[in-house]
Amino acid sequence: xxxxxxxxxxxxxxxxxxxxxxxxxxxxxxxxxxxxxxxxxxxxxxxxxxxxxxxxxxxxxxxxxxxxxxxxxxxxxxxxxxxxxxxxxxxxxxxxxxxxxxxxxxxxxxxxxxxxxxxxxxxxxxxxxxxxxxxxxxxxxxxxxxxxxxxxxxxxxxxxxxxxxxxxxxxxxxxxxxxxxxxxxxxxxxxxxxxxxxxxxxxxxxxxxxxxxxxxxxxxxxxxxxxxxxxxxxxxxxxxxxxxxxxxxxxxxxxxxxxxxxxxxxxxxxxxxxxxxxxxxxxxxxxxxxxxxx
Amino acid sequence: xxxxxxxxxxxxxxxxxxxxxxxxxxxxxxxxxxxxxxxxxxxxxxxxxxxxxxxxxxxxxxxxxxxxxxxxxxxxxxxxxxxxxxxxxxxxxxxxxxxxxxxxxxxxxxxxxxxxxxxxxxxxxxxxxxxxxxxxxxxxxxxxxxxxxxxxxxxxxxxxxxxxxxxxxxxxxxxxxxxxxxxxxxxxxxxxxxxxxxxxxxxxxxxxxxxxxxxxxxxxxxxxxxxxxxxxxxxxxxxxxxxxxxxxxxxxxxxxxxxxxxxxxxxxxxxxxxxxxxxxxxxxxxxxxxxxxxxxxxxxxxxxxxxxxxxxxxxxxxxxxxx
Numbered sequence: 001x002x003x004x005x006x007x008x009x010x011x012x013x014x015x016x017x018x019x020x021x022x023x024x025x026x027x028x029x030x031x032x033x034x035x036x037x038x039x040x041x042x043x044x045x046x047x048x049x050x051x052x053x054x055x056x057x058x059x060x061x062x063x064x065x066x067x068x069x070x071x072x073x074x075x076x077x078x079x080x081x082x083x084x085x086x087x088x089x090x091x092x093x094x095x096x097x098x099x100x101x102x103x104x105x106x107x108x109x110x111x112x113x114x115x116x117x118x119x120x121x122x123x124x125x126x127x128x129x130x131x132x133x134x135x136x137x138x139x140x141x142x143x144x145x146x147x148x149x150x151x152x153x154x155x156x157x158x159x160x161x162x163x164x165x166x167x168x169x170x171x172x173x174x175x176x177x178x179x180x181x182x183x184x185x186x187x188x189x190x191x192x193x194x195x196x197x198x199x200x201x202x203x204x205x206x207x208x209x210x211x212x213x214x215x216x217x218x219x220x221x222x223x224x225x226x227x228x229x230x231x232x233x234x235x236x237x238x239x240x241x242x243x244x245x246x247x248x249x250x251x252x253x254x255x256x257x258x259x260x261x262x263x264x265x266x267x268x269x270x271x272x273x274x275x276x277x278x279x280x281x282x283x284x285x286x287x288x289x290x291x292x293x294x
Numbered sequence: 295x296x297x298x299x300x301x302x303x304x305x306x307x308x309x310x311x312x313x314x315x316x317x318x319x320x321x322x323x324x325x326x327x328x329x330x331x332x333x334x335x336x337x338x339x340x341x342x343x344x345x346x347x348x349x350x351x352x353x354x355x356x357x358x359x360x361x362x363x364x365x366x367x368x369x370x371x372x373x374x375x376x377x378x379x380x381x382x383x384x385x386x387x388x389x390x391x392x393x394x395x396x397x398x399x400x401x402x403x404x405x406x407x408x409x410x411x412x413x414x415x416x417x418x419x420x421x422x423x424x425x426x427x428x429x430x431x432x433x434x435x436x437x438x439x440x441x442x443x444x445x446x447x448x449x450x451x452x453x454x455x456x457x458x459x460x461x462x463x464x465x466x467x468x469x470x471x472x473x474x475x476x477x478x479x480x481x482x483x484x485x486x487x488x489x490x491x492x493x494x495x496x497x498x499x500x501x502x503x504x505x506x507x508x509x510x511x512x513x514x515x516x517x518x519x520x521x522x523x524x525x526x527x528x529x530x531x532x533x534x535x536x537x538x539x540x541x542x543x544x545x546x547x548x549x550x551x552x553x554x555x556x557x558x559x560x561x562x563x564x565x566x567x568x569x570x571x572x573x574x575x576x577x578x579x580x581x582x583x584x585x586x587x588x589x590x591x592x593x594x595x596x597x598x599x600x601x602x603x604x605x606x607x608x609x610x611x612x613x614x615x616x617x
Contacts, residue, residue, distance in 0.1 A: 105579060264431070278410055
């Protein structure tokens with residue numbers, strides 16, 4: 001029983017990270033129907049910014065968190081303006097290849113400047129280094145921090161999407177771009193804003209991973225990025241609560257598979273889930289099946 | 295009409311034999327040394343991969359990101375067989391079995407997932423390739439896990455490479471010129487319209503996918519038997535992307551475009567060998583720039599043909615006269 005609870009605690013920490021990344025994927029896919037492969041590298045850049053702030057500049061955790069969210073927001077908007085905006089009316093495959101190109105560019109540019117080797121975050125001090133015991137279940141302060149920050153960011157995101165003007169615009173554009181434009185919505189700036197939001201979340205995920213796992217490298221984004229995308233598909237792509245649910249579920253499943261001693265197969269299990277979901281319920285857990293329009 | 299066709303056929307045959315002979319001559323007098331021969335092998339393997347992916351993605355319009363997975367099946371099957379029995383018949387058997395196995399996996403994966411459209415299919419095939427890679431890593435007692443198989447005997451020489459490459463290209467070209475191929479192209483253009491015209495879209499999509507997987511299996515087998523060494527990481531996501539880039543760079547729906555891009559990329563990567571640090575950065579930048587400024591690829595959906603050259607010749611002759 002304790003074992004089970006412990007796994008769930010670990011799964012929620014990992015799932016929070018996936019959920020944060022998955023939100024960016026799902027929002028961007030919802031609005032311009034693009035699998036933004038570069039998103040996972042924005043997350044990697046977030047981890048590196050956090051590293052520079054904490055290890056080199058000696059800033060505390062929260063200023064570093066804000067700094068990496070800010071840098072990633074800018075990066076996301078710049079990527080969208082330079083690489084994706086000229087392709088707004090191109091075919092899907094063109095945009096997808098461009099996204100892969102941007103992803104490779106970010107990875108190898110980082111590798112060029114920061115080196116390919118793994119870097120470690122400075123050891124945590126004070127509250128961040130504490131662990132709490134509840135019975136036999138061990139919860140570290142970092143895990144609590146990850147869970148709390150993720151929930152706060154998700155609530156903020158929901159407020160922005162549901163309660164503000166720009167959020168309304170986002171929902172309108174993702175529903176029907178042309179109609180939204182006819183209603184006087186500035187589609188370009190709405191898309192930019194979507195990228196900004198998603199990238200900020202990815203930046204937060206990056207620094208949280210740095211703090212939690214302690215080590216970062218230029219290719220760290222690839223696998224979590226793919227899994228976060230799986231999470232987004234799992235929950236129903238384009239649906240914000242779906243990405244959250246999918247992220248937590250994928251995190252928990254992965255930790256359980258590893259916990260039962262199949263840790264070598266945990267990536268395979270995630271992808272097998274993806275294929276099953278796509279076959280059985282392509283719209284995802286929370287998605288609605290829509291009929292095909294001719 | 296028939297006389298013209300056979301004249302064209304003879305011209306093609308002469309061209310093919312000539313290409314083979316010239317390269318064979320250059321190899322035998324050692325102008326193409328071992329280093330260049332490795333590049334040549336890479337080019338041929340890439341041509342097979344690019345042309346077969348073009349059948350799936352460029353002509354049938356099904357977006358696959360898992361071609362490296364099929365390649366790895368061919369590579370491992372052939373490697374395991376010739377490690378046990380290092381003879382030429384076993385090499386051929388291994389290549390055939392590898393290709394058939396890849397085709398079988400393609401069929402099993404394709405049948406359910408090809409119902410999905412566009413991006414979803416891309417992600418499903420990506421997931422499949424990852425699963426295959428992870429299985430190869432974990433089947434330690436057969437595949438030697440992440441360390442890979444080494445000391446694979448080399449049977450691939452220019453003759454075999456040439457036979458397989460030309461064979462694959464001709465197979466796919468003739469397939470595309472048949473009614474089956476036209477059905478595939480119809481699916482790319484408009485799936486719903488194609489279905490209304492009575493084309494069994496699922497069957498043709500699966501057929502294209504299986505043929506593509508079969509050829510990728512051949513490419514993998516050739517790879518294993520030329521480069522001595524294979525490991526699961528060679529056939530990762532990046533390899534699939536590499537193949538896709540060739541297809542898109544050459545032009546989706548152009549066989550000669552794929553061949554051109556395969557040659558071009560191999561040459562570029564050989565030239566950039568000495569700048570290994572910025573190689574991938576340049577590669578990424580070239581990719582983005584081409585996608586933004588020439589999204590249809592180098593050749594679009596056109597083909598290079600002999601008549602094109604003669605037309606070009608006439609054009610230049612005309613220019614001279616005008617001067």
